[in-house]
Amino acid sequence: MTVKIINKSNHQLPAYETIASAGMDLRANLEDKVVLSPLDRVIVKTGLFIELPVGYEAQVRPRSGLAAKKGITVLNAPGTIDADYRGEIGVILVNLSKEAFVINDGERIAQLVIAKHERAEWQEVEVLEESDRGEGGFGSTGV
Numbered sequence: 001m002t003v004k005i006i007n008k009s010n011h012q013l014p015a016y017e018t019i020a021s022a023g024m025d026l027r028a029n030l031e032d033k034v035v036l037s038p039l040d041r042v043i044v045k046t047g048l049f050i051e052l053p054v055g056y057e058a059q060v061r062p063r064s065g066l067a068a069k070k071g072i073t074v075l076n077a078p079g080t081i082d083a084d085y086r087g088e089i090g091v092i093l094v095n096l097s098k099e100a101f102v103i104n105d106g107e108r109i110a111q112l113v114i115a116k117h118e119r120a121e122w123q124e125v126e127v128l129e130e131s132d133r134g135e136g137g138f139g140s141t142g143v
């Protein structure tokens with residue numbers, strides 16, 4: 001599929017032909033580096049703006065390497081980019097390690113996955129059909 005994108009960042013988009021993975025890496029678009037203290041969070045701008053067709057969303061997901069090696073993840077993962085959003089894509093990073101983390105301009109901080117989603121037409125009713133599980137949840141079957 002084709003998705004319109006405006007790139008106001010200092011960095012080039014990856015060439016489509018070279019992307020075999022589900023996610024396109026998102027790079028930090030910063031004038032100065034940002035120091036993220038332990039348990040601190042920050043919205044990192046990407047300089048990217050997209051226009052998705054209705055029925056699609058984009059998900060901002062963590063990178064496993066940053067998470068495993070540095071304890072850096074996306075706080076609201078997966079962040080949702082709505083089809084009608086025309087603003088700049090931001091990444092909410094949180095530092096779950098015990099050391100400060102430096103985010104440099106151009107650093108690959110997250111990845112963006114385009115996904116189709118259902119559009120539900122909510123049918124308001126008084127009763128829901130019974131099921132084996134019923135209202136049990138949150139560990140009702142044991143830990």
Ligand SMILES: O=c1ccn([C@H]2C[C@H](O)[C@@H](COP(=O)(O)OP(=O)(O)OP(=O)(O)O)O2)c(=O)[nH]1
Pocket residue numbers: 060076078079080081082083085088089090091092
């Ligand atoms: O990680 C994210 C999450 C959201 N957004 C942008 C795109 C999205 O379409 C918009 C709103 O996101 P969301 O619906 O998650 O935010 P909200 O807290 O419900 O705010 P709003 O009242 O703006 O909908 O913010 C991002 O740039 N990055």
